Amino acid sequence: MLSGIVVTAVLSATAASALTYQNVSEGYSPADKTCDYLHRTFPDITSFSNQSSYIVDNTNFWSAASVLNPACVFAPSGAEDLAIAVKALKYYGSPFAIRGGGHMPIGDSNNINSTGVLLSSSGFKRLALSPDSSTLHVGPGNHWGDVYNFLNNTGKSIVGGRLGVVGIPGFITGGGISFFSWKYGWSSANIASVTGVIASGEVVTATPDNDFSDLFWALRGGGNSFALITEFEMITIPAPVVTVGTTSYGTTNLTKERWLDAIYNFALYGGEDCHECTVTPSASTGTQYPNGTTYTAMKFFDGNDTAPPALSNWTSPYLNATSDTFAATTMTEWSQSGLAQFDSIHGLRNRFHVLSTYADRRALQIIHDTFFAFVPIHLSSLQTYIATLTPMPISKQYFRASKVRGGDPMDLDPEDGPHIWYEMSVLYTVERDEEYVSAFLRAVDEEVKKMLAAEGIKQPKYLYLNDADKGQPVFEGYPAENVRKLKQIRHKYDPEMVFTNQMPGGWKVAHA
Structure with a gap:
């Protein structure tokens, strides 16, 4: 001790x-x-x-x-x-x-x-509630579906991933967007302690107020340069029932424009008015979509309510659903329902790329139109592909809720919001198509930035680490003072740069 x-x-x-x-x-x-x-x-x-x-x-x-x-x-x-x-x-x-x-x-x-x-991390499967059920010890070998299943019938949940197949340690050390984040902040804002192995070969437990509080802060979004995680102690929240599901809206031009309007309005108002509400919109096209680009949204309400006012723009008569699974359920049932999604894409290749804008309707239109205009130019030669744009409206409330337990390296200012974060995703089948996918993502990024600049639309520097593509300047979007602090903490716990040079994957603060 x-x-x-x-x-x-x-x-x-x-x-x-x-x-x-x-x-x-x-x-x-x-x-x-x-x-x-x-x-x-x-x-x-x-x-x-x-x-x-x-x-x-x-x-x-x-x-x-x-x-x-x-x-x-x-x-x-x-x-x-x-x-x-x-x-x-x-x-x-x-x-x-x-x-x-x-x-x-x-x-x-x-x-x-x-x-x-x-x-x-497959051997680190521990799941254990504290005696008063205020925290849950989570091994990094679990997926969020394991966590939700363990908490079933306890009346408790965790500010964890939106899909049960998503893993835990990388999600949290990158920040982590949760359905519950508009009320409770980043997933990383809801940890009480982190245990891990530092480069010296010691096992340490970091909390917001012990001698490893600097390490605790760094692990709340600073990536994998600091420690190998062996356990998170996560703060539980009350969530005996949630209302969640996926709604599809079809392929018409009117649907597209109203879908874009709904995203913009939720960024400005929905996440502010209803801290229990979340929406994750997606538009997809590709060889599996013969009828054209299809517009959908994952809707969420923390409680039992299929018609919260903040989600009214995502329902009839404004947006008419062609199918809808939005219903009262539990996070356990929801996460299990998503397992089929992983099975359906297992064996495919996937790429993410992320863009950020302030909540600006013109920017939203430019990114949407550019993305889907460039799909046939760059991807039509692929035998099988699915290209998806997910513009996530992030309200000021999201940033406010995250400023707890010493803050985090991202340190997003509520007055700088609201934002919209765009995940561009491509699923494809064979390695030889990598060059086409890379060219597509690069072309969209370059064209969008050029068009936004021409319109005088400024972009925030922040890029969400967990949706970023290799080579994107993630840490350059963090406050410069925080990057310097991250580098100092990295040097303190890993002066020989073991987790930087010998473990090359991921974003390294030393390279920022």
Whole structure:
């Protein structure tokens, strides 16, 4: 114990005696040496390409682009074992990656090729309510569907992902947009503590007010440069019943214009007037949409009400539904209903790209029209694809609700809002189509910025990390003072830059 803080020494006497790095051929690569050591020390949780556990951890991703075939997979269930692996990786200088739920579609963000070792969170499956049910201990090997299922019939929920298939550690360390965020803020604003392995090989627990409060702050949106997470302690919220579902509106031009109007108005007023309300609009086109671009929205109300006034623009007679599943249910039932979505795209490749604007109706129109005008130009040669634009209206209330427990690195100013954050997503089938998808996303980004500038429409610098594409300047959108602070915290906990240089995937504050 240090000043009453939980600081677990990594090496017990038994583990320390195991940490003898001998009898490894000098002809091996750093990854081979590390895998050999881990297999000798932990034979039951170190796997290779001919073993079923390896196959699951190497293939069960949101995007097939993440199937990279690491030298081996190490899947501990205890923080101390993960800490020993970190020491071995440092000793041998092996590249590595860590995977949580595997949702981020950038390949090296959650896997690595044969030059490195994959650390899997699949063994960290703990779920445990505190005695007073005020917090929930969540292992990073769970998905949000596991969490909601565990809380079923407790009357409690968590400010977690909108889809049950989404993973946990990357979601939270990127901020995390939840259905509940308009009332409670980022998912990362609703954690009481974080336990993880830092680069020195210590297991530490960080809270808003202990000696690791700086690390706690950094993990609330600063990405993966600081620690490997072994457990979150999340604050529970009352949510015995919710009203949630997906509404489809059809393909007409009138539908499109009213759908865009509804997004704009919800950004200005809906999220302000109703903190329990959320809407996630999407428009999709592609080879699976023979009738043209289809407009939909996931609607949410924290409670039992299928007609909250703040969502009236998303219902008849303003927007007429062609199908609608919006109904009172539980987060458990909702998250389970989404599992079919993962099954339907498993094996496909996926790309995200994010744009941000202030809530401006002209900007919304420009981005929508440019995105769908460029689809046939760049993607028509693909045998199978789905291109989706998701403009998420983010109210000032969202920013206000997040300013708790010491704040976060994003530090979004309510007076700078409201915003609209646009996730551009493309699903496709084969690796050779990557160049077309890249060209499409790049062209839309460049054309939109040019057109907005021509109209005198300014954009916020902030880009939501969890929807960003590789190479997008995520941390450049954070306040400069906070980026400097993140860099100082990174240097404090990882002066040798293990989680920056040896673990290359993700956005690194050192590179900002």
